[in-house]
Amino acid sequence: MGETPHRSADAGTGGTRVTQSHEWPAGASARVAEAPVSTRSPGGAGLGGGGALPRSRKFGAERAFRGLTLAAGTAVLVIIAAIAIFLVAKAVPALRANTENFWSYEGWSPNDPEPKFGIGTLAFGTVLSSALALLIAVPVALGIALYLSHYAPRRLGTALGFLVDLLAAVPSVVFGLWGRDVFSSPVRDFSIWLNQHFGWIPLFGGDGPFGASIMLGALVLAIMVLPIITSLSREVFLQTPTANEEAALALGATRWEMLRTAVLPYGRPGIIAAVMLGLGRALGETIALALTLGITFGISFNLIQNGGNTIAANIANAFGEANETGRGALIASGLVLFTITLIVNITARAIIYRRREFTESAA
Amino acid sequence: MTTTVTSHRTRPPAQPATLRARRLPWYAAPAIAVAALALSAVIVYGTDIGGPVLVVVLAAVLYLVGLFAAANAVEGRRSARNRTWSALIHSAFVLAVLPLVSVVWTLVSKGAERLDVNFFQTSMNNIGARDANGGAYHAILGTLEQVGIATLITVPLGILCAIYIVEYGRGKFAFAIRFFVDVMTGIPSIVSGLFVLAFWVLIVSPWFNDGRPSFSGFAAALALSVLMLPTIVRSTEEMLRLVPPPLREGAYALGVPKWKTILRVVLPTALPGIVTGVMLAIARAAGETAPVLLVAGGGAAINTNPFENNQSSLSLFVYQQAGDASRYAPARAWTAALTLVALVLILTIAAKLLARRNRLSR
Numbered sequence: 001m002g003e004t005p006h007r008s009a010d011a012g013t014g015g016t017r018v019t020q021s022h023e024w025p026a027g028a029s030a031r032v033a034e035a036p037v038s039t040r041s042p043g044g045a046g047l048g049g050g051g052a053l054p055r056s057r058k059f060g061a062e063r064a065f066r067g068l069t070l071a072a073g074t075a076v077l078v079i080i081a082a083i084a085i086f087l088v089a090k091a092v093p094a095l096r097a098n099t100e101n102f103w104s105y106e107g108w109s110p111n112d113p114e115p116k117f118g119i120g121t122l123a124f125g126t127v128l129s130s131a132l133a134l135l136i137a138v139p140v141a142l143g144i145a146l147y148l149s150h151y152a153p154r155r156l157g158t159a160l161g162f163l164v165d166l167l168a169a170v171p172s173v174v175f176g177l178w179g180r181d182v183f184s185s186p187v188r189d190f191s192i193w194l195n196q197h198f199g200w201i202p203l204f205g206g207d208g209p210f211g212a213s214i215m216l217g218a219l220v221l222a223i224m225v226l227p228i229i230t231s232l233s234r235e236v237f238l239q240t241p242t243a244n245e246e247a248a249l250a251l252g253a254t255r256w257e258m259l260r261t262a263v264l265p266y267g268r269p270g271i272i273a274a275v276m277l278g279l280g281r282a283l284g285e286t287i288a289l290a291l292t293l294g295i296t297f298g299i300s301f302n303l304i305q306n307g308g309n310t311i312a313a314n315i316a317n318a319f320g321e322a323n324e325t326g327r328g329a330l331i332a333s334g335l336v337l338f339t340i341t342l343i344v345n346i347t348a349r350a351i352i353y354r355r356r357e358f359t360e361s362a363a
Numbered sequence: 364m365t366t367t368v369t370s371h372r373t374r375p376p377a378q379p380a381t382l383r384a385r386r387l388p389w390y391a392a393p394a395i396a397v398a399a400l401a402l403s404a405v406i407v408y409g410t411d412i413g414g415p416v417l418v419v420v421l422a423a424v425l426y427l428v429g430l431f432a433a434a435n436a437v438e439g440r441r442s443a444r445n446r447t448w449s450a451l452i453h454s455a456f457v458l459a460v461l462p463l464v465s466v467v468w469t470l471v472s473k474g475a476e477r478l479d480v481n482f483f484q485t486s487m488n489n490i491g492a493r494d495a496n497g498g499a500y501h502a503i504l505g506t507l508e509q510v511g512i513a514t515l516i517t518v519p520l521g522i523l524c525a526i527y528i529v530e531y532g533r534g535k536f537a538f539a540i541r542f543f544v545d546v547m548t549g550i551p552s553i554v555s556g557l558f559v560l561a562f563w564v565l566i567v568s569p570w571f572n573d574g575r576p577s578f579s580g581f582a583a584a585l586a587l588s589v590l591m592l593p594t595i596v597r598s599t600e601e602m603l604r605l606v607p608p609p610l611r612e613g614a615y616a617l618g619v620p621k622w623k624t625i626l627r628v629v630l631p632t633a634l635p636g637i638v639t640g641v642m643l644a645i646a647r648a649a650g651e652t653a654p655v656l657l658v659a660g661g662g663a664a665i666n667t668n669p670f671e672n673n674q675s676s677l678s679l680f681v682y683q684q685a686g687d688a689s690r691y692a693p694a695r696a697w698t699a700a701l702t703l704v705a706l707v708l709i710l711t712i713a714a715k716l717l718a719r720r721n722r723l724s725r
Contacts, residue, residue: 284551
């Protein structure tokens with residue numbers, strides 16, 4: 001299945017393992033994507049003196065092992081396909097039972113005798129909170145990454161980079177708990193202040209209560225994705241060829257001009273990839289938002305009033321009391337989330353693959 | 364890095380020629396900062412629109428503007444830009460450190476409250492809303508079992524998959540696997556939970572549970588496996604690629620078959636790096652809440668059997684206690700969070716130290 005035709009062809013012509021390993025030097029295996037070019041001439045069976053060596057067995061350990069690895073590789077594709085298939089299989093009955101439009105209905109009561117639920121408000125909340133979080137996190141994260149790679153003393157930069165990597169490993173439930181217990185009160189004060197002085201802007205209008213709002217959720221989300229974006233983009237910045245940086249400095253560039261002309265253009269694909277991965281994480285974030293958002297249904301751009309909801313947070317909150325249709329409805333909403341993140345991820349990967357030199361760092 | 368005399372800003376001939384460009388004196392930046400703070404305090408308290416926080420924020424903005432203006436007047440526009448951006452980058456760092464320090468501080472100070480022996484020896488069984496004690500023994504047990512099973516499933520699968528990608532895979536099929544491993548990295552944890560809910564809990568588990576769906580620790584382990592697999596494949600793949608080709612070629616030259624070369628030469632060489640990747644994946648999986656919430660069911664009592672009945676986990680325990688109305692619940696939640704973070708960080712730090720000792724690392 002995964003073999004190219006000419007390879008399986010020479011299994012029957014007495015091609016031995018020795019000649020094979022000459023034909024496939026181990027170094028060449030580092031390039032999977034490039035189609036291998038046979039170096040062997042059409043009638044080259046005698047190249048390695050193959051006739052003198054024992055014929056390769058048809059069902060030897062080699063084949064078994066290769067088959068095993070092939071099965072493991074195929075398992076990945078099977079899992080992704082299975083995710084899509086099983087989600088669809090469980091979502092369809094619930095969607096059939098839905099008495100309202102799945103895309104436009106504002107509300108979520110799938111457990112009623114006449115199930116009514118719609119994804120619109122949830123998808124809106126997901127996109128809004130993620131977009132806000134990235135809007136806040138990306139400039140700050142890039143600033144920190146530049147600080148760690150080009151401003152801080154080398155040892156301090158390495159130590160702080162290590163710390164950032166550790167923060168990226170802190171579980172989201174901890175950030176959620178912190179956001180609800182500690183961070184919500186300064187955010188509430190800030191929201192009240194915004195409402196008093198900038199209440200004429202619709203974003204900051206309303207009569208309260210304030211606090212458990214989209215703004216709190218987005219801020220907590222921003223703090224969570226910050227370490228991820230920082231650590232990825234820092235690695236990309238560190239990989240800028242020193243020659244480029246020194247050339248810029250030698251031409252009389254200030255440090256900022258050096259960053260702008262040498263470091264940032266070189267790291268652009270890496271930055272985009274880091275941002276997209278951060279977006280993927282923000283879109284799928286569940287527990288932190290389930291703890292910080294004040295769950296409501298309705299499409300509103302008001303950032304500071306209690307409210308907001310996302311697909312993932314709604315799954316976590318509504319799962320406990322869901323009956324069979326309720327579960328199906330939640331699975332349907334998960335399917336929508338899966339599709340959104342799949343699109344984001346495939347786009348990010350396509351960008352990375354176009355500039356292959358960044359694949360190693362931007363994993 | 365300073366502008367030279369040959370720049371377009373030439374001095375009038377009357378002035379003495381100097382080889383150094385004019386620079387702001389060292390006290391300029393602190394002076395501007397003090398002035399900005401004073402001005403900002405006057406504005407804020409004069410118009411009565413806010414408190415000390417606003418003073419600092421406004422002062423920071425005024426400082427940036429003042430610094431730009433001063434540097435622009437003395438040193439020129441390019442240098443002024445350089446200074447402003449430098450100040451912005453430094454302030455981004457300070458801005459980000461504040462909340463992160465707050466998280467760590469809250470974690471330690473609030474988590475220490477219930478950090479006693481009782482917490483690690485009891486479960487939440489028969490603990491009512493008015494009981495101050497109760498612990499996370501069952502949750503710690505659940506986390507260890509679920510993550511352990513997930514590791515047992517994922518490590519062989521992930522390493523074999525990486526071997527296929529690096530050593531055997533050719534052409535479009537191998538590329539597709541590689542691509543979808545990358546895509547799988549971004550699958551939200553809640554979706555993997557829903558997948559296992561739809562596949563294992565609702566469809567498979569009724570077969571051996573009298574037709575009723577059953578939540579279990581094993582289901583949580585399956586969901587965690589889906590999340591761990593891509594991480595392990597990716598890190599193993601990178602490590603295998605770093606194994607020097609001469610090692611493989613030496614083995615081939617001695618007549619060692621390819622599968623034996625991989626198992627006896629390539630894997631042992633890459634082993635420290637692979638272990639690092641596995642540990643990072645375990646750390647990530649241990650902190651996941653959403654999938655466990657959906658498929659493990661949670662439970663207050665100790666359940667050592669991951670294949671039957673509800674099981675809890677540390678992260679799920681934190682989430683449940685956070686939603687509990689009891690006045691003793693927050694303390695339990697924070698202590699469990701501290702335990703969880705300690706577990707995850709120990710794994711992460713050990714993995715990174717191991718990576719540093721790895722001879723293959725870049």
